[in-house]
Amino acid sequence: MIPRTLFLAVLTIFCVWSGLAPAQKSGGTLRVYHRDSPASMSIHEEGTVGVLMPMMGVMNNLIVFDQHVPRNEPSSIRPDLATSWAWSADGKDLTFQLREGVRWHDGKPFTSADVKCTIDLLTNQGKDKLRLNYRETWWANIAGASVKGPYEATIHLKRPQPALLTLLATGEGPMYPCHVSTRDMRQHPIGTGPFRFADYKPNQSIRVERNPGYWKPGKPYLDGVEYTIIPNRSTAMLAFTAGRFDMTFPNEITVPLLADIKAQAPQAQCTVTPTSESVGLVINFTAPPFDNPDMRRAMALTIDRKAFVEILAQGAADLGGAMQPAPD
Numbered sequence: 001m002i003p004r005t006l007f008l009a010v011l012t013i014f015c016v017w018s019g020l021a022p023a024q025k026s027g028g029t030l031r032v033y034h035r036d037s038p039a040s041m042s043i044h045e046e047g048t049v050g051v052l053m054p055m056m057g058v059m060n061n062l063i064v065f066d067q068h069v070p071r072n073e074p075s076s077i078r079p080d081l082a083t084s085w086a087w088s089a090d091g092k093d094l095t096f097q098l099r100e101g102v103r104w105h106d107g108k109p110f111t112s113a114d115v116k117c118t119i120d121l122l123t124n125q126g127k128d129k130l131r132l133n134y135r136e137t138w139w140a141n142i143a144g145a146s147v148k149g150p151y152e153a154t155i156h157l158k159r160p161q162p163a164l165l166t167l168l169a170t171g172e173g174p175m176y177p178c179h180v181s182t183r184d185m186r187q188h189p190i191g192t193g194p195f196r197f198a199d200y201k202p203n204q205s206i207r208v209e210r211n212p213g214y215w216k217p218g219k220p221y222l223d224g225v226e227y228t229i230i231p232n233r234s235t236a237m238l239a240f241t242a243g244r245f246d247m248t249f250p251n252e253i254t255v256p257l258l259a260d261i262k263a264q265a266p267q268a269q270c271t272v273t274p275t276s277e278s279v280g281l282v283i284n285f286t287a288p289p290f291d292n293p294d295m296r297r298a299m300a301l302t303i304d305r306k307a308f309v310e311i312l313a314q315g316a317a318d319l320g321g322a323m324q325p326a327p328d
Helices: 049-055 112-122 164-168 182-187 233-241 255-264 293-302 305-312
Strands: 012-017 029-034 063-065 077-079 082-087 093-098 142-147 152-157 195-201 205-210 224-229 268-273
Touching: 012 255, 029 049, 029 233, 049 224, 077 082, 093 112, 112 142, 112 152, 195 224, 233 255, 255 268
Parallel strands: 029 224
Antiparallel strands: 012 268, 063 077, 082 093, 093 152, 142 152, 195 205, 205 224
16 A cells, blocks of 8 residues: 655755854844744644744753754664663663753752653643643653652653654754743743843744843854744745845745745855755545556656656755655
């Protein structure tokens, strides 16, 4: 059976103005255009980069992939709110030693209770509930969490799952504060990250500002980040080439638009890299005539994937599937 037919143009184009100050120089506000007006600012209740990009800087994980390593791999997982972690002999308990002296943006201390509350929230075992538990299936193997003192927390699994570490290390795995309701996290999230949430005006803008009490000395470099919401791609490109923004939003530039940017803003630096963003066809295989596997196979064999790459990406993309093609 072929439940779905996918043809992927796996590339993303990302541009910044070449006149930006070096990252090591502190100060200034990064201006980015944003393509979406999200339903909320709660990472655990949203599923797109529209929330992840502005809010990841507000939050911290227990562990996180090293952002200086091009490809996420288990070997690039680093401590964040946790200082270390260890598996039990049977592989069913994962214990974290937590960083001391970390405070939430409202001044309250971060402790093991926050870890347990977050795990309870994600596994639907807490008193508070997510309006939409977007990644519920990620955490289906977690039986619960326990604490030992204020700086040790253990996640208990139903069966061994070494890959749990990679889920916790993504941008979708931040810790939430025990003392803030999920309702408040949607509109005014409280985190421990380098930036504090400033405001969100639907269909207008999202702003974050420097957290002066951030627990990593010397960071963040920026005073803040401003995301201006512009749903129309062409309008956003015109604003970027006119110098209104320092950086484009990921996955928003097509190859034809890239040519326009290079012509109108030659000082912009643009990079084409692989991504999982797809141009594809998803079939409802429960509805006739697509419930017939022969029909789906015929469609899969009929599609001219090379033409899609040549026309939509002007030859600059690769064919892929559920995973990106090698080596990415």
